[in-house]
Amino acid sequence: MSKSLQAIRGMNDILPEQTPLWRYFESTVARLLDNYGYKQIRMPIVEFTELFKRSIGEVTDIVEKEMYTFEDRNGDSLTLRPEGTAACVRAVLEHGITGGGQVQKLWYIGPMFRHERPQKGRYRQFHQIGLEVFNLDGPDIDAELIIMTWRLWGELGIRDAVKLELNSLGTSESRGRYREALVEYLSAHHDKLDEDSQRRLKTNPLRVLDTKNADTQAVLVDAPKMADYLDDESRAHFEGLKARLDAVGIPYVLNPKLVRGLDYYSKTVFEWVTDKLGAQGTVCAGGRYDGLVEQMGGKPTPGVGFAMGIERLVLMLETLEQIPAEISRQVDVYLCAFGEEAELAGLALAERVRDQLPNLRLQVNAGAGSFKSQFKKADKSGALYALILGDDEMAGQVVGFKPLRGQGEQQSIAWDALAAHLATCVVQG
Structure with a gap:
């Protein structure tokens, strides 16, 4: 008997009884972004592999282990996009829409692909809504992104279930100095680190900071702190962001171990986290990437953005029973x-x-x-x-x-x- 056809593991069908909640969430976000003056952009789901190696970083987990990469009939190496920022930067560079200092406030929606171990809230095909802003370098636009998400959580009825974590990674120069100090400290405690952290120590040492291993976390208690290595510009930027969040009344927690998993971040990084979804606690995250456009061949262009996982936020609405009655009636x-x-x-x-x-x-x-x-x-x-x-x-x-x-x-x-x-x-x- 032939094997029955089924979806690829970690790539799920969204059935008719599920789509009303998805459409409600997506339309709520789209309306909010329209109201704040953001414009939608749509990029292909397949890009040249080199794009992600250059932007995300060749020694990141995503590039090393998680990307869906293949050769097409022309022999070109192509990759299903694992995230949206690199593709968006490629698009604005290709079409010249950020040239001459033009401010662009963009958003996109669609599937991303990573070969991870499927579990609740983490899939191999997952869906994101992302925002990217170019040619604004002040803390005011960082604050706007966070304020928008805070308003979204209120409209969805989940504000009490999320927490904002903040950190600053500084400029590439200050981060380089911190990296040296961190490597020196961790090398002195090499034998106490878990195997994965020992590997990251040689390739991407800042990622050791977000390890879940209890023994390594104990070692990190006395590790150097990024805040002690921040340059004056980054420190002033971070203080400006916090002042704006304080002015609006948005609570936050400073997390010195928050580094994000992508090499291109600088200065502000943030995550909205929840304890309502088990292990998959991050529902929205992002930060500033002022050097990425130049790294990808463009002129120096400040940038900042975030992405939110639709599967996790839909799951939160279900878990917290924040489903409007009218969407269940079609x-x-x-x-x-x-x-x-x-x-x-x-x-x-x-x-x-x-x-x-x-x-x-x-x-x-x-x-x-x-x-x-x-x-x-x-x-x-x-x-x-x-x-x-x-x-x-x-x-x-x-x-x-x-x-x-x-x-x-x-x-x-x-x-x-x-x-x-x-x-x-x-x-x-």
Whole structure:
């Protein structure tokens, strides 16, 4: 017997009963970003592998172990994008939209790919919404990104379940000095480090700071602190960010071990974390990357951005039961028609109503069926009301109007008055 076809491990179908919550989340974010003046950009999901090696860093876990890389028929090495910032930078450079100091405030949405061990909240194909801002170098834009997410958490009803962690990584020069001090300290305690941290000590020592190993964490207690190596510019920038967050009233925690997993970060880094999702605690993270555009061949261009994981935030909404009641209902009104003449009239009537009420979710029964079977489908659809067209209604040019979710008797509504009646019932009922 042939093996049944199924999705690749860690790449999941999002089924019809799940998509209303996804659409609610995505539309909430899109509306918020529109209100703050951000414009959407859409990039390919496949890029040349060199893009990610140059931007993320060849000795990062992502590039070394997690990327989906393959050769195409031309022999080019291509990679499914593991994150969005590098692709966005490539796009703005290719099209010259940041030249001459032009400020760009961009956002994107779509799937990312990393070959990780699948678990709840961590998948091989996952979806992100990301923001990138170019040619603004002050702490005010860093603060705006954080303030926007704070407002989003409030709109979604999850503000009490998340915590903001902040750090500054300084400039590349100050970070280099800190790296030297950290390597010297950790080398003196090499035997106490876990195996993964010993490897990172040689390749990406700052990543040792976010280890989950308890023994290594104990070693880090007395390790040098990044704050002691910050240059004056980075320190002033960080103080400016904190002052703005304080002015708005956004609480935060300073986390000196917060380094993020990508080489291109500088100065501000931040994470929104939660304890409601088990091991996968980060729901949104980002920071400043002032040297990345130049590193990728462009002119010096300040940049800052973040990405949020849609799967984790949807899971949070489910876990905290912050799902608006209206999104569970996909149909407002269900039209039942009995007989060919009624079916034809019902189609025409439904289209006239849709012309007048374009936001009404009106489903017309398909497949004919008895009175009982059509009403069963109307009830299963979740509709608030059923419309009925039979011989008697056709004769009087009326439609039967029957509440399905509450009290109320069936009424007869004239065809030309139906849209006005539905507007009142569905909006106010």
